[in-house]
Amino acid sequence: MRAKLSTALAEGFRQVSSMVETVRAAHRADLRTRSHGDAALDPPRLPYDVIPVVTADGARLRVHAYGPLDAPVIVFSHGWTCSLEYWNAQINAFAGEYRVIAYDQRGHGESTNGYAKPSTNLLADDLCDVLDAVLLPGQRAVLAGHSMGGMTLIAWAGRYPERVAEQAAAVILTNTGAHSLVEVSTMIPGLNKPLQLLRGRALPTPDWLGKLVLGTPVVLPPIKPVRWIFARQVMTLDTSRAKLDYALSVVRACPIMTRSRYGLLLTNLHLGDDAKNLCVPTTVLAGDRDDMTPRLHAERLAALLADAGSLVAFKVLPTGHLGNVERYDLFNAELNALLTAATEPARAMA
Template sequence: MRAMMSELWGALAHQIDGILEVHRAGLRSRGGYRNPALNPPSTEHQVIDVRAADGARLRVHAYGPQDAQPVVLIHGWTCCLEYWNPQINAFAGEYRVIAFDLRGHGESEFGRPDQLDCHLLADDLCAVLDTVLPPGQRAVVVGHSLGAMTVQAWAGKYPQRVLDQAAAVVLANTGPYALVDETTVVPFFNRPLPLLNRKVPLPMWLGRGGLSARIVFPPVAPVRWVFARQIMSLDADPEIIDFGLNIVRSCRSWVRSEFGRLLAEMDLGDAARHLMVPTTVVAGTADDMTPAVHAEQIAQWLRESGNLARFVLLPTGHLGTVEAIDGFNEILGEVLAAVRAPAEAVG
């Protein structure tokens, strides 16, 4: 009976996804925010044709001067390249800002992968970098959440490419493994309980089930409150909460499910040790999805290898790059300026 109900719900969710496809595109491209940083970039963009190894088409947009220092932005789970509007709007005037949809997300094709994991996403990142970077050019590579996990997997699988194609790296709101063991997004689990004087672990079956569920986000007040409380922060600006929820709602439920299963099982080990370029790690003090303990571990590995440029805690939930736009943009601006300065001196 349970299998039958699951199959019926899956079929219904698939039908809903098809009906809402145009609506989802509208959520991605929505404008009219009072905060201009959230609105679609006014800068013209170039559409770059990129194909993954299995033939899947990846949507890649490039903004800003073609001869400027490139920065590549990789979004997280259930998001899309429009998630980076605040950074594109801030930096496309001076830098070559390149953003792309992870496979299955936004307008990128899911393809027919033999196995969906972060190593496949690392190969996709290779395809993007090989297309957008001329030989010898290195980009500042920025990943948020699953995007930052993609960067870690890329470094572990292709360490020489890090040296050849990355000038610096920024990892935001991410982790390397044990996401279910550390997440505090489910109330009462993985957090100290005074009466018990210990943490109650989140059962793997519950964590895996929650991450892989075909969740929909109807535009009703209770859903918005739960999203703000558990994914972002209730202290976030209401308009930014709306922006974040619109981005996440634009993801198809079956894609959310497939990648949620990936996250539940993901184990990148200490792949971040292979980021042998200056790397900045950013975490949110109120991030329940990927608590700061993950970032602290990554920062420790980088500290040991001598490649930790900076470890920063921002007062945000999981969508830290939009919850603290000014703070994150200041961090990214410093990284970009540090990379550009030696190049200008040589020039």
């Protein structure tokens, strides 16, 4: 009896896993081919080079390079549950004039996991491998990181401070933080309201609840409640249908176990003051309705960078957590200003 039950459960799990993978593959195909109703978010039509990157622990990273080989370089590092397609609005805007590099973090998109346990040190090592593969001798890149991608840049600066000045021309961090992600979060609707009224500040999300929310390998079925929750907690309720559909496709294309493994990693994030090692011009952006990484995280980063003398700008955009999607116009303007400041001296000398 037990053997039959075990066999039935195993078969049921196999069928569910197969169905989930089929749905994920469909979303991956959509991201590569389908328009979501906003031209800026469409799959890039520019040709690209595939840069082979294999890490020390055997992970194969998908790395795409758009634009002229000898142009100034931008490297985009995406966040939790996303993929390089998350940067479509930036690839489409900048790949004509710049060499734009976007890669899938390990376990995300089409990158494999390797055998090492997920950690911020591992993500920093992956970034080293990507930079070594895409940069010409003596070349430096403007690095852009969203959410976990920003944490990757901070971890890289902490782990390899000597590389910052050698390989980075400037940095832009958006909707990210360095520690206490669960403590400083308003991702659970209504949870913070009582203390907010009494003390004028948000109630920290309990650690166990943060781990439950971020670490559970759940699927996101195509039903209205899921769309509403995603819009309310990850984006904003006034975001456009095109942007919401696009963002949901990106997140739904992520393997559910990757969502769980890296969600748990984020609940234990401890990067301390590593951002102070970003000794190059750095811009920090936050969202005024970002419940995943509220603006306090950006304020802490901006203070560290101001003390280090490398802060160029700190701005709060009218967005939720996906700032460079929700207001790609504003994000691109900030990135363009940073690119101009970082690359004009080099071009003048060329």
